[in-house]
Amino acid sequence: MAYSVLIVDDEPEFLRVLVKRLQHRGICASGVSSGEKALSILAVEPKDVVVLDIRMPGLGGLETLRRIKANSPVTEVILLTGHAKIEVAKEGLQTGAFDFLTKPVVLGELVHKIEDAAKHKFLKGGRC
Numbered sequence: 033m034a035y036s037v038l039i040v041d042d043e044p045e046f047l048r049v050l051v052k053r054l055q056h057r058g059i060c061a062s063g064v065s066s067g068e069k070a071l072s073i074l075a076v077e078p079k080d081v082v083v084l085d086i087r088m089p090g091l092g093g094l095e096t097l098r099r100i101k102a103n104s105p106v107t108e109v110i111l112l113t114g115h116a117k118i119e120v121a122k123e124g125l126q127t128g129a130f131d132f133l134t135k136p137v138v139l140g141e142l143v144h145k146i147e148d149a150a151k152h153k154f155l156k157g158g159r160c
Contacts, residue, residue: 035080035150039063040070040096041112042088050083053139059146067096071103078104081130081149083142086113086120094124101128106156108149112137 037059041047047063054061064070068091070082082100086093097109111132113121121132130149133142 034060035146035153037061037081037083037146038070038073038079039083040065040067040088040093041083041085042066043085050137050139050142054143054146057143059143067091067093067099070096071099074100074104074107079107080153081146082107082109083146084109084111084129086111086124094120094127097124097127097129106153108153110142110145110149 037054039047039050039054039061041050041063042065044065047065051061051063064073067088070084074082084093084096093111097111100107100109108130109128111121111124111129112135113132114135118134124132130152131145133145
């Protein structure tokens with residue numbers, strides 16, 4: 033199953049490395065550094081899965097999640113959070129996130145979550 037993934041994180045090196053490592057695994061991944069940029073891209077180029085950092089300057093992760101779900105309810109969102117922000121991640125699940133992972137993220141676990149999210153989107157009737 034081919035699917036597209038957008039990584040949203042304000043840490044440039046983490047973003048670059050994560051996108052590259054996902055691409056090496058055959059995943060069509062791209063990345064942006066802010067919630068605002070993510071919403072702009074998603075408006076013209078829908079993605080199957082968004083991996084979204086919760087804590088970012090400007091438009092934070094939870095508000096970005098709300099706007100993604102309002103514009104494209106079938107897009108699955110996986111939240112990334114620091115250990116101290118589990119409560120916020122749980123709030124994200126109540127807002128419509130598919131799941132969350134804590135940083136530092138284990139690549140294999142992230143890939144598994146992305147695959148599960150893409151399958152879930154497909155089962156809900158979304159394109160993958």
